[in-house]
Amino acid sequence: MGLLSEGTPLSWEESKRVADHVRKHGIIQFINQYNKLKDRSKDCLLWGDEVIEYMLVNLNDKTKKAALVLNAQPILEKLMEDEYKHPEEHQTTWRPEYASYMVEGTPGKPYGPRMSHFNVVEANMRRRREEVMKLLSYDPNNFAMTLSVFPRIGCANFTIPQHLPDPINGVSRSLFFPDEAIFGGHPRFRTLSRNVRERRKERPAINVPIFNDKKTKSPFIEDFTALYNSLNLKSTGASAKPDHIYMDCMGFGMGCCCLQVTFQACNICEARLLYDQLTPLCPIMLALSASSAIFRGYLSDIDCRWPVISASVDDRTREERGLEPLKNERFVIQKSRYDSIDSYLSYCSDEYNDINMVYDKDIFNTLTNNGIDRLLAKHIAHLFIRDPISVFKEKLDLDDEVDTDHFENIQSTNWQTMRFKPPPPNTDIGWRVEFRPMEVQLTDFENAAYVVFIVLLTRVILTYKLNFVIPISKACFRFFVDENMKKAQKRDACRQEKFYFRKDIVTSESLCCCPASKRSPQDRGEAQSIDDEYDLFTIQEIISGKEGVFPGLMSLIERYLQSVDDCDVDTSCTISQYLDLIKKRASGNLLTLASWTREFVESHPDYQHDSIVPDSTAYDLLKTCSDITFGHVTDSRLLNDKYGSKSNENIPPAMTKVDAVHANMASKQQGSPMSTDCCSV
Template sequence: MGLLTKGTPLTWPELLPYVEYIKLHGIAQFIALYHRLKERHGDQLRWGDEIEYTLVKFDHDAKKVRVTLRADDILKSLQAQVEVNNIIGNENCTQWVPEFAGYMIEGTPGQPYGGLLACFNVVESNMILRRAEVSRLLKKDESLLSISFPALGTPDFTYPPTTPNPDDPEGAGRSLFFPDEAIYQGHPRFKNLVRNIRGRRGEKVAINVPIFKDIKTPSPFIEHFSNPEHALAAKHDHIYMDHMGFGMGCCCLQMTFQAVNIDEARWLYDQLTPITPILVALSAATPIFRSFLADVDSRWDIISASVDDRTVEERGMVPLKNNKFVIKKSRYDTTDCYIYECSAPYNDIELEYDEKILQQLLDGGIDIHLAKHIAHMFIRDPLQVFKERIEQDDTKSTEHFETIQSSNWMNMRFKPPPPDNPSIGWRVEFRPTEIQLTSFENSAYCCFVVLLTRVIISYNLTFVMNISKVTENMKRAQKRDAVLNEKLHFRSKLATCDTPPEAKKAGVAKEPSYETVEMTVNEIINGDGNEFPGLVPLIRQFLDGADLDVDTRCTITQYLTFIQQRASGEIFTLAHWMRQFVQDHSKYEKDSHVGDEIIYDLLKIVSF
C-alpha cells in the first residue's frame, strides 16, 4: 500500500526543487528515530500478513470477465463496518486499505498475531473471514479473487467501460492499454505516482515480457504500433506494456515480523534475503500478461519495470550530465546489501550512494553497514510529496524518510518503529510471495516463513551468501516452471554466524566460512539427501522440541506437507496449472493468445 498521507500532491516539476531538502531531512529523521529507539528491547514476535484481492465481474452472456472498479465503494463500506462495530483489537477482526488499482483491495488481520504457535490455528480462518466480509458487499455476477488478473490492458477489460487515451496531455500514464480511470481514485497517491514516475523518467515506462513460443506463435512475434515511441520500446518476441498498472495492478502476499530488538531485526533481514527467490519459485502464479502466455511464471520483473523511474542517463544509455549515478536496478528489485555486521563480507555488489548522505549518517552515529543501506536507498528521489507536509519537525516525524523508504520496493524491507505508535517495534517485511488462490495456500506460505524465522533465531542459522547470487537466483526463480527445472545458489550445509545478534556488542566479528552449491527448490525445501537437511525438515525438528497441542500440530503439518509437495512438483504451482489449463482449452489456438472465453472459463473455476 505504501504511505497514505492527506494533502495536495506535488507534480514532478513542482517537487523537483525540494528533492535535496527532503533527502536531507529524511536522513535527519531516521537518525533521530534510530537514537530514540535503538535501545528498545524485549518486544515479542508479532506478525501479520497482507493479501491483495482483485474484484471482477462476470459477463456470462458474452463469456467475458472484467475487473470491476468498485474498490472505493466497497472499502468505504468495510471501513465503516469496522468503525461502527468498534471491533479493532478483536482477534477475529480485519482491516482494509486501498491498493493501486480501482479493482483492488488489501486486507490484513485487525491486530497482529502473537508468538505462540497456536496462532496458526486462526490464520486461515481470518483469511476466510476477509473473503466473507467482502462477499457480502458484492453485486450479482461479481467475485473476489486472490489472483492477478490475466487480461489487464486488453480492450474493454474494466467495468464500467473505460478507454485509454495515450494522447491526453493531462493524462497520468498516457498508456496505450491501461486507462487512468482504472487507477484507484480514492486517494491521490496512486495517480500521482504514475505521473511522477513518467515525469522523472522523461518517458513512459517500458515493460517487455518474453512471450511463450507455442506451435503457432509467430516467429518473430511482433506487435505493430504506429507511434514511434511505442514501436521503439516494444521488443520482438516480447509482450509490451507501458503503465505502472501492469505491475502494481497485480496482487501479492506479504508478511511483516516484529523482532525482539534492532539487532534481531537486522539479523532476520539478512537471513531471509536469500530465502526470497525460493518463495518466488514456490509461489509462481502469474504466467499471463495482456492475455498472452509469457515465458515467465512471476510478476516480479514486470513490477520492477513498471515503476522504473531511472532516466536514460541513470540507465547508462547516454553519458551522465544531469544525474549523479548510473543505477543498475529499478527501485523495485532485489536488495543490494546485507545490514548485519557478520554478513558484511558477502556484500559483493558495488553500491551507489551520495558521499554527503553517507557522511551525514556516519556523523549521526549510524554504523557503516546500516548507513550504506540507507544511503544507497537515498539515491532514489522522493516521488510523493504533499505541499502541506514539506516543513516538519525532524525529531517527531519520519514522513520524509518514509516517502523514500516506502517507494523503494525491495524483496526485503527493514522497518523502523513508527514514531507515533509505541506498541510497534523493529520489523522486517518479506515481500516476494505471489498471491495464491485459496486461504489454505496463503496460510501455508505464511506459516512456513514465520516458522523459518523461529528456526533461524533458535538455531542461530545463517543462510547469507554473496548477495549478487541472490540477484541471480531471483532471475532464475521467475522462469517458467522454475520450481521444477531451475537450480538456485544456496548453502551446501548448515552454518551459524560467528557473531550472533546477542554477541554483536562483544566485538567478535569474523568472516564466517561457507560454501554454496546449486540446488533445486525441492532439495532446498526437502533436503538434498547429502549434507543439507532441507528447510522443512529443520522446521519439523524445531517443532519436535516445542510444546504443541494436537490441533496446532495437525494444522502446521498440513501446511508444511503442502509446501513440500509443491516443491517436489507433486502439487503444481498456480502458474503451471493456469498454463496447462490454457493449452488444454478447446478455444486455444496454440498461438500464445489467451482469448476472453478461455479466461472466462479459467476464472469461473477459481471464483468463490
C-alpha cells in the same frame, strides 16, 4: 502500498525542486528516531500477512467474458466502517491499493508468539474474503479473487464499467490502461503514476518474453502503427521488443497482487539478522509461489509478476540507466526502485556484500557522523539515491523530532524483496522486517500455508542459530549471469531450475549484527573460500533435503515443532497440512498456479497454440479458479482434495490463559521468546 499521507500532491517538476529538502529532513528524521529507539528491546514476536489484495472480478455467464469491477472505493468505505466504530477491537483492517478494482485486507491486529496463532491465520483470511463478497453480492457474477495478475489487464474492455485509455492527456498516457482503473479515492496513486512517467521522461517500458508455442509467430512483433495513427501520435517502435509482450505503465505492475509478511523483532539487532537470513529465501519463495503466466492476454515465458512490476515503476532516466553519459543526474543506478536488495545489514554477513552498491556519500557521512554504524548507514544512503515521487504540499515543513513522513516518503517507494522498518514515532511498534517476494495464491488455505511456513522459518533460524547467507550477487543481484532472482522468474523454475544455497547452515555461535562480529577468512575453518560454502540445489532439495549434503528446511521445521510444548491438537493438524502443501509444491507433485495455468490454457479447445489467450479461454480459466477458491471444485494437480485445516478464529481458552501468563512474564524479562544472544547496536 506504503505511506498514505493526505494533502495536495505536487507535480513532478514541483517535487524535483523540493527533493533535496525531503532527503535532508528524511535523514534527520531517521537519525532522531534511531537515537531514540536503538536500545529498545523486550518486544515480543508479532507478525501478520501484511498485504493480501483482493481483485474484484466479474465473470459473466451469458457473455463468457471476464472483467475487473472498478468499484473499490465504495466497497472500501463500507469495509472500513467497523474499524472506525471499534478502533481498538476489529478483526480485519482494510486499506486502499493502487487499482480501483482491488482492496487490501490485513488482520485487525498482529498475531503473537504462541503456536495457536498459526491456527487463526486462514480463518481470518476467510473472514476477509467473506466481508468483500458480501458487498459484491449485488451481482451474483462478482467475486473477490486473490490473483497475482488478471490475465486480461490491458485488453479491450477489461473493466466494468468500460473505459478507454487516454495516451494523450491521461495520467499514465498508456495505450492500454485507462486512468479510471487507478484508485481515485487517494491522490497518491495517480500522482505516482504521473511522476514516475514524467521523471523517466517517457512511458515505462515493460517487455515480457512471449511463450513460443507451436503456432506463435516468429518473430512475434506487435504492430501498433494503426493505433498510433488513429491518435495522431508518432511511434518509433523502440519501446516494444520483438518476441516480447509490451506494456507501458505503472498499472500493469502495481495492479498486480502479492502476499507479504511482516515480523516484529525483539530489538534492532534481531531485525537486522532476520533481514539478512531471509534474503536468500526470497527467490526460493518467489519460484515456489509462482502464479503469473499470462500478461495482456498473451501466454508469457515467465511465471512471476516480479519483472513486470519492477519495470512498471522504473523511473530512472536514460542517464541513470547508463544509456547516456551523466550530465544532469547524480548516479548511474543499476536497478529499478522495485527490485532485490543490494546489501546485508549484519556485520557477520558483511563479507558477503560483494557488489559495488551505489550510495549517496554525503548522506552516508551525515549518518556515520551521527552515530549510525557503517552497514546501516550505507543501506539508508543507498535508498536515498532516489528522488521522492509523491510529495504533498502540506507535508513539506515538519517537526523532525516527532514526524517521519520525509523518511518514509523515500523508504516506502523503495520496493525491494526485503524491507527494514524502523519503529513509527509515538507508537508501541518495534523494529520490523518485511518479507515481500511471494505471489498470492487462489485459496485461503494456500495463502495461510505460505505465511505460516515463512513465519516458522524465522523461529527455526533464531532457535537453531541458522545461517543462510550467501554472496549477495548470488542471492539477489539482478544482472549477475546465474543469480537466483533471475532464475526464480523463469517458466517452471520450481521444478526445472537450480539455485545457489548455503550448504552448512548450522552455526556454532550466535550470529550478531554488531561491528565486532565481522568474520575473517580464518573463522570459516577449513573452507577458506566463500565459494566453498554454497552450491546449486533444486527447490525440492532446499525444502526437503539432499542426502549427505543438506538437511532441508522442512526437517528443521519438523524438529522445531517436536520441541515446542504449547501446540494444541488442532493447530498441529493445521500446520501439518500446510507443510505438506509446501513439500508437494517443491517436489512438483503439486503444480504451482503458474504451471497449472499453462496446462489449462494449452488444453483449452479455443486456444490455437499461438500464445494468444482468447477471451473465452480466459473466462473459463478464471471461472475454474473461482470454483477452486470457493471450494466448488477441486483439481488434484494443484491442490490435494483431502486438504482441510482446522483453522479457527478463536484461540483455545487454555492457550488464552497461557498467553496472559507469558505476557506478564515477558514484561519482567529481557528480550522476546525469539530473542538471540546478540548485543544491541
